[in-house]
Amino acid sequence: xxxxxxxxxxxxxxxxxxLTACSSFQEDDLFDESASLRITKFNEDLQARLVEQSSExxxxxxxxxxxxxxxxxxxxxxxxxxxxxxxxxxxxxYLRGGNxxxxxxxxxxxxxLREDGPVLAFNTxxxxxxxxxxxxxxTEAPDRIVNDGExxxxxxxxxxxxxxxxNILFRGQRHFAxxxxxxxxxxxxxxxxxxDAFKKSITSTTLNSYYVTDGKDTMYFSGLxxxxxxxxxxxxxxxxxxxxxxxFSVDGFRMKNKGQLGEKSFQNFTISEQKDCLYxxxxxVRVVPTWxxxxxxxxxxxxxQDECFTPEQKELYAKMAExxxxxxxxxxxxxxxxxxxxxxxxxxxxRYPALVACIHGPKKxxxxxxxxxxxxxxxxxxxxxxxxFEAWQKDMPGNAHMNETFAATELRSLCEQFAASxxxxxxxxxxxxxxxxxxxxxxxxxxxxxxxxxxKIVD
Numbered sequence: 001x002x003x004x005x006x007x008x009x010x011x012x013x014x015x016x017x018x019l020t021a022c023s024s025f026q027e028d029d030l031f032d033e034s035a036s037l038r039i040t041k042f043n044e045d046l047q048a049r050l051v052e053q054s055s056e057x058x059x060x061x062x063x064x065x066x067x068x069x070x071x072x073x074x075x076x077x078x079x080x081x082x083x084x085x086x087x088x089x090x091x092x093x094y095l096r097g098g099n100x101x102x103x104x105x106x107x108x109x110x111x112x113l114r115e116d117g118p119v120l121a122f123n124t125x126x127x128x129x130x131x132x133x134x135x136x137x138x139t140e141a142p143d144r145i146v147n148d149g150e151x152x153x154x155x156x157x158x159x160x161x162x163x164x165x166x167n168i169l170f171r172g173q174r175h176f177a178x179x180x181x182x183x184x185x186x187x188x189x190x191x192x193x194x195x196d197a198f199k200k201s202i203t204s205t206t207l208n209s210y211y212v213t214d215g216k217d218t219m220y221f222s223g224l225x226x227x228x229x230x231x232x233x234x235x236x237x238x239x240x241x242x243x244x245x246x247x248f249s250v251d252g253f254r255m256k257n258k259g260q261l262g263e264k265s266f267q268n269f270t271i272s273e274q275k276d277c278l279y280x281x282x283x284x285v286r287v288v289p290t291w292x293x294x295x296x297x298x299x300x301x302x303x304x305q306d307e308c309f310t311p312e313q314k315e316l317y318a319k320m321a322e323x324x325x326x327x328x329x330x331x332x333x334x335x336x337x338x339x340x341x342x343x344x345x346x347x348x349x350x351r352y353p354a355l356v357a358c359i360h361g362p363k364k365x366x367x368x369x370x371x372x373x374x375x376x377x378x379x380x381x382x383x384x385x386x387x388x389f390e391a392w393q394k395d396m397p398g399n400a401h402m403n404e405t406f407a408a409t410e411l412r413s414l415c416e417q418f419a420a421s422x423x424x425x426x427x428x429x430x431x432x433x434x435x436x437x438x439x440x441x442x443x444x445x446x447x448x449x450x451x452x453x454x455x456k457i458v459d
Contacts, residue, residue: 036114044112047112050078050168053183054078054079054080054081059184060080060188061079061181062184062249063076063078064179064181064182064247065129065154065179065247066172066177066247068150068153068175068177069150070228070245071228071245072226072228072246073245074090075247076089077089077188084111086107088106089105091103091192094131094138094152095128099127103188103192104127104128106127108124109123110122111123117160118160119159120160123156123157130156131152131154132151132156133155134151134152135150136151153175155173158173161178166183167182169181177256178257178267186250191250195248195249195250198252201435202435204435204457205225207289207291207434207457208225209223209235209289210290212231212259213285214285214286215286216262217261219232220232220233220234221287222235224253228244229244230243231259235293242259244256244259251271252269253268255267255268261285266281275432276433289433289434291430291433292385292386295387295428295439296387297381300454300455301338301358301372302439302452303336303337303358303452304335304422304452305453306336307451308450312421316421317336320333320411320418323409323410323414324359324409330362331360331371333357334358336357336358338379338422339356340352340379341356341401352376353376355377355415355419357371357374357415358370373401373405375419376401377389377390377391377392386426386427386428387426387428387441388424388426389424389426391423424443425444425445426442426443426450429442436454436457438451438454
């Protein structure tokens with residue numbers, strides 16, 4: 001009984017807010033008509049909106065659906081008829097009857113209930129939605145009741161919360177998850193494909209952490225690509241970490257709950273016109289991938305594109321190639337790279353920042369031998385989007401790792417000279433902020449711009 005009273009109190013509070021904010025009522029209506037009649041009229045208006053967006057030539061609604069348990073959000077699709085019939089669709093992984101992850105439509109009924117506020121009720125079984133409400137949780141125990149009989153803690157009764165431009169906000173009546181209805185602007189299967197393509201364009205397993213910044217304060221998202229991620233104050237060993245969930249749209253993503261950065265809040269992010277970040281609702285908070293960490297900290301080597309060499313660097317490169325040929329006439333200097341090399345001494349592996357000569361020999365028995373002699377070079381990231389190359393101190397560990405094959409050549413000296421030619425501070429400008437394939441290093445104090453070719457980011 002106490003629980004019902006709590007639900008009632010929340011319902012009344014939400015509906016009172018909705019009535020105050022909504023222009024569907026005239027002032028006289030609010031005072032001259034009973035609460036029951038006002039809710040009835042409000043329900044009629046709400047149903048009319050749902051049906052109108054579902055009419056011929058339109059594509060119904062995208063339901064950005066969340067559950068009460070720890071789970072990512074899901075895109076469900078709905079088309080309403082005035083008769084009380086509703087068609088729902090999705091391709092989520094909990095569809096039964098062998099339909100998991102397959103696009104499926106299911107027809108059932110809905111009602112506009114007049115309780116303590118307007119309630120949209122999906123009150124008959126629907127394969128698309130009811131699985132989230134079923135006391136059997138498909139993620140944990142398909143054959144038994146779990147979570148005290150609450151399953152995934154989804155809701156099929158949705159309490160109206162507010163109108164948001166053309167969108168409609170609801171709350172789950174029992175578990176209170178925020179659920180948003182967005183007018184769909186394309187066929188449902190196209191939306192699914194486009195949302196998936198957008199997700200892949202901004203996330204990957206390779207590059208999967210993001211700055212969350214307002215230009216003054218900075219936090220981080222980590223693990224965004226699977227829809228369950230964390231909001232934390234630093235990337236490595238965070239002291240504070242908040243679990244989050246989201247659902248992806250065709251141009252952004254929506255979080256289950258509002259987040260906070262200083263005095264600014266955020267829940268919905270949309271890609272910018274320049275496609276270099278995602279903005280929150282009022283464009284005061286940006287989400288930017290930490291591609292600069294990826295470039296600076298990754299164990300890979302980034303090859304310097306030779307078209308950007310200065311005359312001095314071209315001359316050094318030619319001399320290095322000559323030294324390589326002295327060892328073996330069939331050896332080829334493939335490129336010069338910047339990155340980190342690992343070396344194991346007495347069972348201990350250390351990674352050194354370095355300038356690397358990438359060399360390959362002739363193919364033998366189907367394999368091409370490769371050599372990566374290198375000299376150490378300090379590589380730092382003094383601030384976001386900035387890379388600094390410094391001379392390696394002679395008293396620091398490492399220094400030169402030429403490989404016995406090239407120890408007797410002038411390759412070490414030439415590599416050191418080449419490293420000296422690129423020392424300085426650079427602003428990093430990627431060709432794609434979310435899935436970069438190369439990055440331009442623009443000298444802060446003027447000079448020659450370098451271009452690093454990056455390995456293809458994979459999912």
